[in-house]
Amino acid sequence: xxxxxxxxxxxxxxxxxxxxxxxxxxxxxxxxxxxxxxxxxxxxxxxxxxxxxxxxxxxxxxxxxxxxxxxxxxxxxxxxxxxxxxxxxxxxxxxxxxxxxxxxxxxxxxxxxxxxxxxxxxxxxxxxxxxxxxxxxxxxxxxxxxxxxxxxxxxxxxxxxxxxxxxxxxxxxxxxxxxxxxxxxxxxxxxxxxxxxxxxxxxxxxxxxxxxxxxxxxxxxxxxxxxxxxxxxxxxxxxxxxxxxxxxxxxxxxxxxxxxxxx
Numbered sequence: 061x062x063x064x065x066x067x068x069x070x071x072x073x074x075x076x077x078x079x080x081x082x083x084x085x086x087x088x089x090x091x092x093x094x095x096x097x098x099x100x101x102x103x104x105x106x107x108x109x110x111x112x113x114x115x116x117x118x119x120x121x122x123x124x125x126x127x128x129x130x131x132x133x134x135x136x137x138x139x140x141x142x143x144x145x146x147x148x149x150x151x152x153x154x155x156x157x158x159x160x161x162x163x164x165x166x167x168x169x170x171x172x173x174x175x176x177x178x179x180x181x182x183x184x185x186x187x188x189x190x191x192x193x194x195x196x197x198x199x200x201x202x203x204x205x206x207x208x209x210x211x212x213x214x215x216x217x218x219x220x221x222x223x224x225x226x227x228x229x230x231x232x233x234x235x236x237x238x239x240x241x242x243x244x245x246x247x248x249x250x251x252x253x254x255x256x257x258x259x260x261x262x263x264x265x266x267x268x269x270x271x272x273x274x275x276x277x278x279x280x281x282x283x284x285x286x287x288x289x290x291x292x293x294x295x296x297x298x299x300x301x302x303x304x305x306x307x308x309x310x311x312x313x314x315x316x317x318x319x320x321x322x323x
Contacts (some may be wrong), residue, residue, distance in 0.1 A: 077206065080304045081307065083105065083108040083110050083303060084109025084110070084112075085114075086109075086163055087109070087161055087162040087163060088113070088162060088164035089114075089162050089164070089165050090102050090113070090114045090168060091114075091142055091166070091195075091198060092115070092168035092219075093112065093115060093116060093137060094118065094122045094124070094125040095116060095121050096168075097119075097142070097168050097219055097264070097267060097292045097296065099114075099128070099168070099292070100296040101166055102135060102153045103296075104296040104297070106134065106135050107132040107133055108133075108191065109145065110133070110164070112135035112137075114135060115137055115142070115151045116137070118139060119139045122138070125137070129176050136158055141190075141265070142169050143171075143186055144184060144231065148197060148198060148201075151198075156224070163176065164217070165216050166217045166219070167199065167216070167217070168219045170190060170237070171191060173191065174233065175232045176232045184233055184286075187233050187234070189243070191234070192241060195241060195244075199216060199218075203252055207238075207257075207321050212255070212256035213307065214256065215302075216257060216259045216301055218244075218259070218260070219264070221263065221267060222265035222315070222316075223237070223239075224239045224242050225269035243260040254305070258310045260303075261312065261313040262295060262298050262299055262313075262316070263313055263314065263315050263316065264317075265290065265316060265318055265321065266288070266321070267291070267322075268281075268289050268292060274305060287318060289318050290316060298314045
């Protein structure tokens with residue numbers, strides 16, 4: 061046996077690394093999967109053999125995302141507004157019909173929100189409904205569906221925000237919703253662990269997406285080149301990492317920050 065073969069035999073590989081579960085053949089639902097981080101996650105998982113079912117508010121964004129997903133794998137989705145009960149119900153009814161055996165639920169849907177005194181009451185109610193209430197009710201539906209399947213295995217992944225670590229007055233409402241998501245994820249992990257369902261929180265800092273309406277695409281690209289902003293695909297890789305750990309291991313939270321930052 062040559063030196064390389066001796067280093068890569070089964071025993072040495074077992075000592076060096078742990079076996080990772082395959083993603084191919086699994087089914088995932090992804091809220092907010094038509095743009096930004098959600099879209100990047102959907103494309104990456106589809107390329108790994110996961111059948112994905114996504115949603116977003118805009119029909120054109122949905123069509124564009126599904127076209128890209130179709131280039132690397134399989135998927136479908138609907139356009140709906142998860143801040144509205146009808147839209148939330150419709151997405152989970154459609155996902156159960158399309159992928160009734162889904163065992164991955166990823167919650168990315170959210171809208172930007174500003175400081176308390178910078179928003180009117182209607183805007184605040186909408187942000188709370190989309191960023192927090194819709195996520196909690198959606199998780200309730202997803203857990204019920206995964207439990208119903210009786211496989212004793214599943215994953216919930218929530219996309220949080222670095223605003224929970226660096227609170228600022230200009231994003232009071234957004235920070236409130238994402239802080240709620242962080243607490244919810246930690247408590248839920250303990251609540252449903254006995255069902256074999258893992259709960260992970262991915263917490264990114266500044267990431268190039270449609271969450272910077274005051275920043276044009278060239279400025280975003282410049283910040284990414286300067287490593288002052290992350291790409292949505294960087295966050296997708298963190299989700300992939302959480303999903304490919306052994307079932308005995310839960311990635312409770314991954315915090316991602318751009319390298320050039322004062323965070």
